[in-house]
Amino acid sequence: MSRKSYTIDRRQFVAGAAGTAVIASGLGGFPHIAKAAAPIKIGVISPVTGFLGFSGSQCRFGAVTAIEEINAGGGIKSLGGAKLEALLADAQSKAEIGAAEVEKLNEAGVAAIAGSYSSGISLATTQAAAKYGIPHCVDVGVNDKIVGRGLDNTFRFGPGFGVITKLGVERLIDINNAAGKPTKSVVIVHENTTPFGSYMAGLMRKGLEPAGFEVMEVLPHPTPNKDFKNIALKIKELNPDLVIPSHYYNEGVLFLRTLQRQRVAPKAIYSVLGGASSQYRFLSEFPEAAQYVMDSNHWYNPKNPKALALRKRTEAAGKHYSYEVFLAYTAVRFIADGIERAGSADRGKIIQALASSTWDGHFMPYGPTKIVNGQNMAAQSLNMQIQGKEIEVVAPAEYMTKKAVFPRPA
Amino acid sequence: MDGAAATAVPSAGLLPFGDKMEFLGIDLPSYSWATVFGSAISGVFLGAVYALVALGLTLIYGVLHIINFAHGSLLMLAMFAVYFLWKLLGIDPYVAMLIVVPGGFLFGYGLQRLIIGQSSHGRDEIILLVTLGIAIVIENAALFAFSADERLVQVPYDMDGIDLGVTYAVYPELAALGGSLLITLLLWLFMTRTDTGKAIRAVAKERRGARLVGINVDHIFAISFGIGTACVAAAASLLAATYPVHPQFGYLFVLIAFTIVVLGGMGSFVGALVGGFIIGITEQLGRLYLGESLGLITISAIFILILLFRPTGLFGQRVR
Numbered sequence: 001m002s003r004k005s006y007t008i009d010r011r012q013f014v015a016g017a018a019g020t021a022v023i024a025s026g027l028g029g030f031p032h033i034a035k036a037a038a039p040i041k042i043g044v045i046s047p048v049t050g051f052l053g054f055s056g057s058q059c060r061f062g063a064v065t066a067i068e069e070i071n072a073g074g075g076i077k078s079l080g081g082a083k084l085e086a087l088l089a090d091a092q093s094k095a096e097i098g099a100a101e102v103e104k105l106n107e108a109g110v111a112a113i114a115g116s117y118s119s120g121i122s123l124a125t126t127q128a129a130a131k132y133g134i135p136h137c138v139d140v141g142v143n144d145k146i147v148g149r150g151l152d153n154t155f156r157f158g159p160g161f162g163v164i165t166k167l168g169v170e171r172l173i174d175i176n177n178a179a180g181k182p183t184k185s186v187v188i189v190h191e192n193t194t195p196f197g198s199y200m201a202g203l204m205r206k207g208l209e210p211a212g213f214e215v216m217e218v219l220p221h222p223t224p225n226k227d228f229k230n231i232a233l234k235i236k237e238l239n240p241d242l243v244i245p246s247h248y249y250n251e252g253v254l255f256l257r258t259l260q261r262q263r264v265a266p267k268a269i270y271s272v273l274g275g276a277s278s279q280y281r282f283l284s285e286f287p288e289a290a291q292y293v294m295d296s297n298h299w300y301n302p303k304n305p306k307a308l309a310l311r312k313r314t315e316a317a318g319k320h321y322s323y324e325v326f327l328a329y330t331a332v333r334f335i336a337d338g339i340e341r342a343g344s345a346d347r348g349k350i351i352q353a354l355a356s357s358t359w360d361g362h363f364m365p366y367g368p369t370k371i372v373n374g375q376n377m378a379a380q381s382l383n384m385q386i387q388g389k390e391i392e393v394v395a396p397a398e399y400m401t402k403k404a405v406f407p408r409p410a
Numbered sequence: 411m412d413g414a415a416a417t418a419v420p421s422a423g424l425l426p427f428g429d430k431m432e433f434l435g436i437d438l439p440s441y442s443w444a445t446v447f448g449s450a451i452s453g454v455f456l457g458a459v460y461a462l463v464a465l466g467l468t469l470i471y472g473v474l475h476i477i478n479f480a481h482g483s484l485l486m487l488a489m490f491a492v493y494f495l496w497k498l499l500g501i502d503p504y505v506a507m508l509i510v511v512p513g514g515f516l517f518g519y520g521l522q523r524l525i526i527g528q529s530s531h532g533r534d535e536i537i538l539l540v541t542l543g544i545a546i547v548i549e550n551a552a553l554f555a556f557s558a559d560e561r562l563v564q565v566p567y568d569m570d571g572i573d574l575g576v577t578y579a580v581y582p583e584l585a586a587l588g589g590s591l592l593i594t595l596l597l598w599l600f601m602t603r604t605d606t607g608k609a610i611r612a613v614a615k616e617r618r619g620a621r622l623v624g625i626n627v628d629h630i631f632a633i634s635f636g637i638g639t640a641c642v643a644a645a646a647s648l649l650a651a652t653y654p655v656h657p658q659f660g661y662l663f664v665l666i667a668f669t670i671v672v673l674g675g676m677g678s679f680v681g682a683l684v685g686g687f688i689i690g691i692t693e694q695l696g697r698l699y700l701g702e703s704l705g706l707i708t709i710s711a712i713f714i715l716i717l718l719f720r721p722t723g724l725f726g727q728r729v730r
Contacts, residue, residue, distance in 0.1 A: 229448075230694060
């Protein structure tokens with residue numbers, strides 16, 4: 001009787017292993033489970049230090065909260081409940097640092113990026129991400145050039161300033177007409193360090209002058225800016241009916257407080273992307289300076305319970321519920337929906353899924369998503385006014401919580 | 411100017427707002443006198459703030475002959491101290507001066523005695539790097555501990571003040587102006603009327619000679635650094651109700667403070683005060699006529715002109 005050998009030679013082992021792999025993949029079991037166990041890395045770029053530090057920190061909070069909620073809700077279901085892992089990057093309020101962070105995130109193997117707050121930084125990070133085909137959803141940056149450069153990887157769920165300014169001008173005209181045209185002369189004050197402020201001021205001027213408003217002066221200032229006295233004195237001398245400011249949070253607060261200190265009281269302050277004008281932090285810290293300031297800006301649907309739940313969670317964490325929070329939150333949710341529908345963490349497949357998104361499970365006043373060249377065409381801004389202890393939506397009527405007080409009481 | 415244009419401006423302006431006037435071939439906008447005076451007065455208040463920061467810097471330079479890169483970081487640290495004394499204990503920022511000024515002195519004394527003096531081995535270039543290192547450590551520690559958020563002390567009287575006609579001067583601004591004048595006077599009296607002040611001047615003038623006559627030079631160095639830091643702490647109390655603090659707050663003022671020290675003359679308190687006012691007024695008028703961004707070049711222009719034509723500064727003495 002010959003003795004049977006039970007040893008396995010190299011050829012038998014390779015054939016057996018390959019067969020097992022084929023059978024396992026055919027059953028759709030083993031490799032899929034292994035994939036689900038691996039978290040999907042999402043890069044979150046925010047300027048948490050430097051002159052944009054406050055806004056960047058708010059963005060980071062919103063993005064991280066979204067990731068925590070997605071994971072708590074079972075992760076990405078089409079990938080067997082794969083969890084999202086946030087890789088946090090600080091752009092330090094500088095575009096070149098933001099771009100450098102993209103390189104690191106690419107090395108770390110992120111599936112997608114959400115960020116990078118300002119237009120200047122977002123222009124740099126989306127371009128850097130495009131080199132590696134990383135899908136990048138801009139959370140806040142409103143410059144229309146961000147999505148107008150033919151970069152397939154770049155998306156923006158919120159509105160750009162072309163839309164925001166157009167709506168801001170139209171609604172201002174409506175509000176002014178409804179009140180019997182109490183305002184005519186205008187001074188525009190805007191920041192000019194980043195692409196956002198100067199471009200916005202130009203669009204406002206173009207929109208207002210044909211409507212019969214007289215733009216008396218356009219006053220630019222740098223960011224950061226530690227003193228607004230000269231601008232306040234110029235406004236005092238010009239004595240316009242309406243002041244339209246546009247800048248980031250810190251300058252927004254300083255500007256409005258300087259107007260108050262210098263007893264400059266135009267009939268209305270109507271900001272477009274005002275930085276501080278529709279911020280609960282500004283309202284809580286400087287309620288007098290904030291009263292009746294109007295703002296055309298990003299806002300949530302005030303009638304959506306999901307938006308109110310996030311507000312509750314944000315305030316419970318000791319944070320103010322600012323537009324940075326809910327825009328970064330929805331940017332991550334938008335990416336997660338894309339990954340869910342792609343059923344893959346592959347960058348190219350996520351880009352395809354995002355480009356064809358019709359996501360409507362959000363709480364923004366946009367309706368179903370419609371992406372054209374990376375931009376969500378359904379996105380819009382709302383008009384808010386600080387009244388008492390609350391930021392009320394005063395236009396459009398569909399989302400209105402209070403009627404506008406215009407002009408403001410003397 | 412025609413009469414019709416003059417009647418169009420109710421605020422006693424020479425030219426209507428927005429009209430151009432020519433200066434050195436450059437078209438500049440024209441404003442009413444009320445706006446120009448208002449801007450100049452706000453420059454005085456801004457200059458007082460600059461002078462407050464520059465006073466400590468000039469003392470440290472005048473005696474130690476080193477450029478203290480940590481000056482801005484120490485200002486920021488003192489601002490946070492004032493903020494938290496107000497936030498946690500409800501102490502008014504001006505009352506907080508009673509705590510932060512002695513605290514600043516002790517901190518500065520310790521910093522010089524235990525870190526800068528020990529690590530520099532008397533070499534100026536090492537001192538420079540040590541202060542730079544201290545600045546980086548303080549700033550990043552603040553960023554870690556307090557985050558990048560801006561925080562402002564809110565006093566109930568921060569919108570109250572005096573109507574000067576052309577501008578409104580609020581009490582925090584008046585306090586900063588009064589504070590800078592008072593601190594300059596006190597420093598001058600201290601340096602000229604006290605034995606310690608005379609010892610500081612002796613060390614500043616002739617270090618070896620001072621040691622030979624029995625002056626403890628290391629102690630005087632530390633006292634000088636302590637007083638410089640105490641000045642910064644006083645400045646922090648006077649600025650807290652006007653400027654929000656954040657970890658990079660020091661940069662807003664310290665570079666300009668260096669310019670003021672050069673303009674006024676290194677080591678001169680009166681020079682720091684006068685230099686502060688000159689820079690403040692020039693900056694404000696520059697921003698008025700050249701715009702908020704371009705107007706800032708007036709500071710650099712003054713700096714270059716001073717270095718070219720009077721390198722010792724307005725009140726500085728030539729070193730022989």
